[in-house]
Amino acid sequence: MSDTVVVGLDVGGTSTRAAALTLAGRRLGTGCAGGGNPTSHGAERAAAELLAALRQALADVDPARVRAGTIGLAGAARLLADPAGRDTFDRAWREAGLRCPYTVHGDALVAYASGTASPDGTVLIAGTGAIAAQVRDLRLDRVADGHGWLLGDAGSGFWLGREAVRRLLADLDRGRTPGQLTAAVLAELLGSAEVADRPRDTVDTVIQAVTRRPPVELARLAPLVVAAAQAGEPVAAGLIAEAAAHLAESVTRIRPVDADSPIVLGGGLLTGDTPLAAGVRGEIGRRWPAAPLRSAGDGAAAAAWLAARDLPEVTDPGHLHARLVSPTT
Numbered sequence: 001m002s003d004t005v006v007v008g009l010d011v012g013g014t015s016t017r018a019a020a021l022t023l024a025g026r027r028l029g030t031g032c033a034g035g036g037n038p039t040s041h042g043a044e045r046a047a048a049e050l051l052a053a054l055r056q057a058l059a060d061v062d063p064a065r066v067r068a069g070t071i072g073l074a075g076a077a078r079l080l081a082d083p084a085g086r087d088t089f090d091r092a093w094r095e096a097g098l099r100c101p102y103t104v105h106g107d108a109l110v111a112y113a114s115g116t117a118s119p120d121g122t123v124l125i126a127g128t129g130a131i132a133a134q135v136r137d138l139r140l141d142r143v144a145d146g147h148g149w150l151l152g153d154a155g156s157g158f159w160l161g162r163e164a165v166r167r168l169l170a171d172l173d174r175g176r177t178p179g180q181l182t183a184a185v186l187a188e189l190l191g192s193a194e195v196a197d198r199p200r201d202t203v204d205t206v207i208q209a210v211t212r213r214p215p216v217e218l219a220r221l222a223p224l225v226v227a228a229a230q231a232g233e234p235v236a237a238g239l240i241a242e243a244a245a246h247l248a249e250s251v252t253r254i255r256p257v258d259a260d261s262p263i264v265l266g267g268g269l270l271t272g273d274t275p276l277a278a279g280v281r282g283e284i285g286r287r288w289p290a291a292p293l294r295s296a297g298d299g300a301a302a303a304a305w306l307a308a309r310d311l312p313e314v315t316d317p318g319h320l321h322a323r324l325v326s327p328t329t
Contacts, residue, residue, distance in 0.1 A: 109138070117305075
């Protein structure tokens with residue numbers, strides 16, 4: 001059994017990560033390539049990045065040893081519903097030398113599996129966007145938010161960035177001198193925190209600076225909010241508290257009030273030591289005090305575990321999770 005190899009891929013909008021592991025937990029190779037989300041980059045480019053990451057992970061592995069694989073992917077349902085898109089991934093899989101079957105799961109399920117082996121629970125992810133999902137028997141059951149920047153993603157990096165700009169514009173409308181957070185936002189957008197003699201001129205320039213770029217780029221302002229909140233700036237602290245409440249509310253839409261199954265926190269805003277992570281942990285702890293709270297970990301390893309658990313020689317998926325997702329070597 002220890003010689004059996006499984007492959008997992010965690011495919012995101014900015015990076016694609018691959019891992020090849022034995023069932024004994026030995027990591028034989030890893031790979032990293034550019035963003036491979038077919039929704040944002042197109043199926044051909046996504047498949048090319050997937051192939052690049054796979055080739056790195058399999059550089060010292062005979063592909064014939066690989067028995068199963070899983071691809072974790074944002075927009076998995078759209079890929080599976082598109083024969084042409086699925087064909088590009090099939091070709092990339094074969095070009096990597098793999099002849100075993102592979103499955104495609106949503107990135108939310110892979111994030112959940114990277115934090116726990118429990119078949120039932122909840123995952124909450126906050127990065128550029130935000131989504132919550134209920135997991136049953138290691139399948140996504142119900143989903144809340146993830147509606148995108150225009151209609152949802154409350155509490156996300158985009159939300160924090162947009163709200164910070166709104167606070168800046170409100171300060172300028174009132175003729176106030178920008179505070180610590182809003183001055184930092186102004187400097188990031190315009191290259192200077194100086195306000196024109198006519199504040200409305202600065203308002204117009206800020207609006208132009210924002211609207212000339214793709215809306216989702218407002219998420220790049222989120223670190224300014226986090227840093228200001230860490231420094232105790234009251235406006236930033238208020239935004240962090242609002243974001244935490246929004247994220248917890250998304251979970252309440254899909255999770256029973258008496259549930260005691262695990263909750264996994266994922267995404268860059270919730271897995272690090274940030275004020276938002278602390279705020280969300282506090283909100284979750286108050287609402288579900290009996291629920292184990294976990295952080296998402298290695299998505300590629302979790303994807304490999306999802307592939308491996310269906311192999312006939314795997315009799316204890318929980319023990320296997322400890323070996324693969326937290327390998328000893």
